[in-house]
Amino acid sequence: MANIIEVKDLRKSYGKGENKVDALKGISFNIKKGETFGFLGPNGAGKSTTINILCGLLSKDSGHVRIFGNDIRKDFEQIKQRMNVANAYTHLNNSLTVEQNLRVYGKLYGVKDVEKKIAEVADTFSIVYLKKKEAGKLSSGENTRVCLAKCFISDPELMLLDEPTVGLDPDFADKTKEYIREYQKTNNTTILFTSHIMSEVEYLCKRILFLNNGEVLRLGSSRQLKNLVKTQIVELTLGMKKDKALALIKRSGGRLINYDSEKIVFEINQLNYSLHDIMHPLIKAGFKIKDMHIKKPTLEQVFIKISRGEL
Amino acid sequence: MKLYRINALLLKYYYMSINRLDRIFDIVFWPVIDIFIWGFVSFYIYQLSSDVNILNMIMGGIMMWTLFWRAQQDFSVYILEDFWSRNLFNLFASPLKDSEFIISTVIFGFFRALLTFIFLGLLSYFMYSFNILSVNLLGIAVFGFSLMIAGWAMGIFVASLIFRFGMRVQAFAWSAVWLIQPFSAVFYPVSALPNWAQKIAYILPTSYIFEGMRQLLSGGPINWNYFFISIAINLVALYLAILFFKSCLRHARKNGMLVHPE
Numbered sequence A: 001m002a003n004i005i006e007v008k009d010l011r012k013s014y015g016k017g018e019n020k021v022d023a024l025k026g027i028s029f030n031i032k033k034g035e036t037f038g039f040l041g042p043n044g045a046g047k048s049t050t051i052n053i054l055c056g057l058l059s060k061d062s063g064h065v066r067i068f069g070n071d072i073r074k075d076f077e078q079i080k081q082r083m084n085v086a087n088a089y090t091h092l093n094n095s096l097t098v099e100q101n102l103r104v105y106g107k108l109y110g111v112k113d114v115e116k117k118i119a120e121v122a123d124t125f126s127i128v129y130l131k132k133k134e135a136g137k138l139s140s141g142e143n144t145r146v147c148l149a150k151c152f153i154s155d156p157e158l159m160l161l162d163e164p165t166v167g168l169d170p171d172f173a174d175k176t177k178e179y180i181r182e183y184q185k186t187n188n189t190t191i192l193f194t195s196h197i198m199s200e201v202e203y204l205c206k207r208i209l210f211l212n213n214g215e216v217l218r219l220g221s222s223r224q225l226k227n228l229v230k231t232q233i234v235e236l237t238l239g240m241k242k243d244k245a246l247a248l249i250k251r252s253g254g255r256l257i258n259y260d261s262e263k264i265v266f267e268i269n270q271l272n273y274s275l276h277d278i279m280h281p282l283i284k285a286g287f288k289i290k291d292m293h294i295k296k297p298t299l300e301q302v303f304i305k306i307s308r309g310e311l
Numbered sequence B: 001m002k003l004y005r006i007n008a009l010l011l012k013y014y015y016m017s018i019n020r021l022d023r024i025f026d027i028v029f030w031p032v033i034d035i036f037i038w039g040f041v042s043f044y045i046y047q048l049s050s051d052v053n054i055l056n057m058i059m060g061g062i063m064m065w066t067l068f069w070r071a072q073q074d075f076s077v078y079i080l081e082d083f084w085s086r087n088l089f090n091l092f093a094s095p096l097k098d099s100e101f102i103i104s105t106v107i108f109g110f111f112r113a114l115l116t117f118i119f120l121g122l123l124s125y126f127m128y129s130f131n132i133l134s135v136n137l138l139g140i141a142v143f144g145f146s147l148m149i150a151g152w153a154m155g156i157f158v159a160s161l162i163f164r165f166g167m168r169v170q171a172f173a174w175s176a177v178w179l180i181q182p183f184s185a186v187f188y189p190v191s192a193l194p195n196w197a198q199k200i201a202y203i204l205p206t207s208y209i210f211e212g213m214r215q216l217l218s219g220g221p222i223n224w225n226y227f228f229i230s231i232a233i234n235l236v237a238l239y240l241a242i243l244f245f246k247s248c249l250r251h252a253r254k255n256g257m258l259v260h261p262e
């Protein structure tokens, strides 16, 4: 399958001397046609810097970037014509109404039937009631929706979505993520997506690239990333006094996280121990197990562990 | 270059002009104030000296000056609005080319300046019976044209400064033209300037334009010499301004000004 985005050894730094920040230290990745590709990483990892280079707002220091097979140093307008961006931290022109802004952007992207398209995106992102409102007077959630509408108005083949759901209420965030997935499937759109909401990233993205400090730390599906976590968390409810059980769990390799009169929560490092190593001595000692939950690692845990350098 | 993208920006400027009272004020309010003040001043001097030329000189001067001032200011202020809005991100992520950006801003500035000019023409006719059309029309047109180019060059230069240094220098958008007004011989001849100031006047296209205008206003012929000198200086200035604009945009893309306008 063809690569829509090819990034090779991309480097970017800001400032000079003491203030110099190496935002990207030579990152490489490819995004295939029709793929939704996620960027994860802590604040300042370099996600926005990468996206801003891809959409021409920033220049790179070195490295190669090809979009739709074309070098961005040439024919960037033709490339930009086929893509669009949404970043909830940006705005449209404050003194134009939402509708006027959408019309101007529709025309800038050469949209054929602009009025029809405005009606369509306004409906999708529930901004019909905002059409006559000045863009400078929107709440942050409203602005987020307007920025999304601006992105979808040109039916781009490639979307760069940098935290596009910031400020949305949970209900709308949920609808948006479902709409993006639906739209992506129907149109085979290629999407580069960042968010700090792990469930969105997991729901939308086939592959996830983990960035930290301007470097690629991991790249894989969310399942592959979660498999990196080699610890398992077990919640155990026993029917009798626990003191001896606690000692047994510790002795057989479990790491106690917390416990109360009902529950014991412990972690097993799967590299060295298995669940059986711990449960077996407990059962042999005559403990009755009333309830047991094994918690799968979440993307959130993976995020935290990778960010802290524990993975 | 694509016409539909230029049209899209023209549409945006049009909306900006009709939505905001202060943008309409720009076209009408300040020029009217100027006409009032200078009109009464020249009327008063005319009563003292009975020199009908005085009135023509000052009224013609103020109308032409407005043309220049508007051409420059529109260019800079319209760009500033996108800075204030944080709209630059979306604008520069669009397929818009730098050249389309400049051209559409120039075209719109031309129409706004023309509108102001016509408005002032009518006003000074009805208030002071000063008829700008009674002056050599071709002369007004050619010097007016040259003046607009000067305004654009200056507008592009100021816009470049904004892209380069951010909103710290936004005051320039309104004040830049007044820096060169004293040397532009708007209301008095270059010869009235002290020696050192004359040297500055000679490198400004505006001084030739206003000298030429004054000859027209006092009934003289078109001074083609002055016209061509002003055009030559203008073209050089415009070329340099565009180079500067491109270099400032390069800088803005390097340090992230378009992403985090400050």
Ligand SMILES: Nc1ncnc2c1ncn2[C@@H]1O[C@H](COP(=O)(O)OP(=O)(O)O)[C@@H](O)[C@H]1O
Pocket: A014, A015, A021, A022, A023, A041, A042, A043, A044, A045, A046, A047, A048, A049, A050, B255, B256, B257, B260
């Ligand atoms: N315009 C800028 N000037 C200086 N430093 C910047 C600028 N933009 C971003 N940075 C720095 O570059 C690094 C990466 O930032 P960014 O790409 O925005 O991270 P992310 O989007 O992953 O949170 C951070 O250390 C940030 O402070």
Ligand SMILES: [Mg+2]
Pocket: A047, A048, A049, A162
């Ligand atoms: Mg970011």
